[in-house]
Amino acid sequence: MRSSESVEKIMWSVVACLVPPLILSTFIFGIQTLIITAVSVASCVAVEAISQKVMGRQVTVRDGSAVITGMLLAFVIPPGVPYLLPVLGAVMAIYIGKHLLGGIGYNIFNPALLGRAFLLATFPVAMTSAWLPATPPSEMALFKYLGTDIDAVSTATPLALLKEQGMTAVNETFGATANLYTDFFLGIRPGSIGETSGLLILLGGLYLLYRRYISWHIPVSMLATIGLLTWIFGGVTPFSGDPLLAILSGGALLGAFFMATDYVSSPTNKKSQLIYGMGIGALTVLIRLKGGYPEGVCYAILLMNPISSVLDSWFKPKRFAAPLPSQGGAK
């Protein structure tokens, strides 16, 4: 007798949760985002099918996991990059990051983030400048940037501006801090698809929590750590950072609910998950404040991925009861 849950059901539910932010960002940045996502998903599915075929493994593209990787990859790259980038990212994510390491269940690293890290290292200019300006959905920017010279409209993301020029510059470019919260939460700001709507990503994450496909441990500990450490160290003086802005920006929400919770690359024990989330949060803040990049979620998760199994080997489930001393138990 078996429950009605299945890997396919879980994966396709995650895909469904990623669709609303995708639709919204299509309205905000134009149809370019939809095309980039389609290219990325198609590449990931194709690379998965070819990899499995070549390796003589069963082709499992219908389980939806390659579709998730494709969507997440598109969500963490600037929407204005050339189409070749998501294709190369898919090869890195699916072939090298997943199937060369043993296929689903054995990929130590989150494949989508591995794809992004690879693209950031090989195409640093496109990956940090091909942003599209955000337009309120009311202006229906759907076809606005199609076919235009993307570099001409490139602009800095709020986190990049904050890092390079400080909060005053952010306020000058994007408006008063109070309005920033609303804009970031709703998604009216430049950035990657996954950085747009905090609200819709949060809703998707809450749905996954409700279905018990993910547990609260990793997202809560990760976001709380980002907020706390940013508040302490993120301002000009100690305890003057802006924790809310830190959580709403730079894909922290997407990372917390959809990437750090990836089953394969995250720990299974609840205690391990809390420490894992804290580790990601701390590394994110460290990279954002002291590292060379304005954004740290991607590398923070990738750095914590291999520690998952180490954490799980430290924190074992609590056994029902220990044996008696006469049967090898502790005296």
Added chain:
Amino acid sequence: MTTLLTFPKGGVHPPAAKEYTAHLATEAMPVPDELEIILGQHIGAPCTPTVSKRAEVEEGELIGEVKKGLGVPLHAPVAGTIKTFGTSGHPMRVSAPSITIRTDQAAPARTYEKKAWSQLDAKELLAKVHNAGIIGIGGAGFPSHVKLSPPPDNPIDTLILNGAECEPYITADHRQMLERSAEIVEGAKIILKILGITTCHIGIENNKPDAISAMNVAVANAASEEFTIKVQPLQVKYPQGSEKQLIQAVTGRKVPAFALPSAVGVVVHNVSTTAAIHDAVVLDKPLYEKVVTISGKGISRPANLRVKVGTKLSDIVDYLGGVTDDLAKIVMGGPMMGFAVSSLDIPVTKTTSSVLFLAEDEIDTSPHSQCIRCGWCLEACPMGLEPKEVAIHVEAGRPQDTKQFGVFECFECGCCAFVCPAKRPLVQFIRLAKMKAAG
């Protein structure tokens, strides 16, 4: 309203599927012309026949004894002639030595008269339980007299009757609690006297409110100064009827790993075993009949049948009008812990609680895929073990390294396999690991 007790860690909620048979009164199946009685009905040494070929036996006559080691005697379920000593199909052991009896259909069914037992002492009562061939008929098959003689260094203070019946489909205990509640309570008193204690809890899952009230009435009717017997409703959660989980739910005590319930001062008996103990002591009737739930969409007529030990599944199927066209799998025992069988040429034993004829839509035949490390099996495991790690190590050809994940504490309840979204046969992986890791 009493609060519902339960065990805290793990567990799952499979569909109950008890509606097929819960309302059906136990019916006695006509005795088939031939019975095959397996000599090893219980955990321990199998019996040696005490009768010779072509001998005529009476219903209830001794036909097998354990010469050496743990075990109980075996009795003829019917009057008839010993036909052969051969082998029979067995759900777990493929085949097992057995005695075939040709039934004398002309002989009248033996009747038993009630006898007073209050003047008997604990030793005499225990001997009656042993001589009647009583074993745990809930499924484990552990000889009851052994449970009733706990080691002297473990003082017992509590008896728990297990009426949880947490496996889906099965309603045999449910029907016994409704139809034989007074006998179960009297059986409890016999056990309490043997153990020299006064406290008994009867644990019943709350999805059987009629059984709870029937047992409450029986307890009230049999109220005495001497014993404290209490019906304890339990939350509906699988595996509530597992011995260790039931003891924790009712008493809060945790039986140490690899230890018996006596280590925490508790003895557990199934309610149907308790009814059999009543029969052994009050009626002097040996155990040779069994109430078996026959259920599932694959059988023409589901039923709770009282059958003779040794009745073959094929006889049961014939009696119930055959199987349906969409029959896909036959399981002896419950759907969570039972064993699939590939033949109807298998006799019922003292521990058979159900035979399920499952249709295509009642089983999941989807192929399993690689472990995605979701960790759901860790959450579901009531023993706090790591099924996913065991399975991954077995797949990697390292079953000998699985002791660290607790394979020997696993009682194969199947919660892990139930929740696994990759449909991995985790219990089978664990069984394999147990075989390889033991050496």
